[in-house]
Amino acid sequence: MSTTGKVRGSYAKTPARRREILEAGIEVFSTSGFRSGSIREIAERVGMSQAGLLHHFANKSELLAAVLELRDDQSAEVVPIDDEHVGIETIRGFVRLIEYNATVPGLVELHCTLSAEATAVEHPAHQYFINRYAFVVGQMTLAFERMRDAGQLVAGVTTVGAARAMVALSDGLQVQWLLDRTSVDMAEEMRRYLRGILTVEL
Known part of the structure; x- marks a missing residue:
């Protein structure tokens, strides 16, 4: 726990954090393209490790589908x-x-x-x-x-x-x-x- 009482690290599953990841995904795929855009780039944008990011989703395909759903x-x-x-x-x-x-x-x-x-x-x-x-x-x-x-x-x-x-x-x-x-x-x-x-x- 941090001094503010918030859970820190890759296992802090919150709707706001998930939304932040998906918005970063839209930005990455919009600017870098589907093939060039990567999980690593999305993770970097939200200040997480790739493993931490994928903890919010079952796998990469689920993440991609969620990006489209937000779109x-x-x-x-x-x-x-x-x-x-x-x-x-x-x-x-x-x-x-x-x-x-x-x-x-x-x-x-x-x-x-x-x-x-x-x-x-x-x-x-x-x-x-x-x-x-x-x-x-x-x-x-x-x-x-x-x-x-x-x-x-x-x-x-x-x-x-x-x-x-x-x-x-x-x-x-x-x-x-x-x-x-x-x-x-x-x-x-x-x-x-x-x-x-x-x-x-x-």
């Missing part, structure tokens, strides 16, 4: 998901998020790599991605349902189909962009898709 929480500030604003503003926010993602390639690479690896049932992030896709598709479906009711969706477009297509397009564009960042404008391609199913301007 998702922060994305809610860009994409309105509260009940009052779900609708066209949600879709507009989704496009803004795609524009932002183009500024943090390391996080995009982390998402793409981990989501592919997590298709294995035993992967630590498997359930996280199942839950994430269910949530995102659900929110986008609700947004399209409200837009349909407001006459903002082209007749015949199914709401869940539009939501799944939008999410799938986003993921596919990210892979193409990671392979060659000059080959595609992710946000503009998403706008092109949405213009074909909406009756209002984005």
Whole structure:
């Protein structure tokens, strides 16, 4: 114990300490990239040993999934998901998020790599991605349902189909962009898709 009464060292598991680690993880992967960013660099940023840092997580994959989960929480500030604003503003926010993602390639690479690896049932992030896709598709479906009711969706477009297509397009564009960042404008391609199913301007 320290003189202040706080537990010190690598075994002090607190929500605040875990949050600090995850925020450092976002910074490292945003600036250094998924491959170059390391557990050691994250640990150095928060003043811990690598062993001490990993004491807060079962393994590296769990840490990486938690970084993405925090990234998702922060994305809610860009994409309105509260009940009052779900609708066209949600879709507009989704496009803004795609524009932002183009500024943090390391996080995009982390998402793409981990989501592919997590298709294995035993992967630590498997359930996280199942839950994430269910949530995102659900929110986008609700947004399209409200837009349909407001006459903002082209007749015949199914709401869940539009939501799944939008999410799938986003993921596919990210892979193409990671392979060659000059080959595609992710946000503009998403706008092109949405213009074909909406009756209002984005």
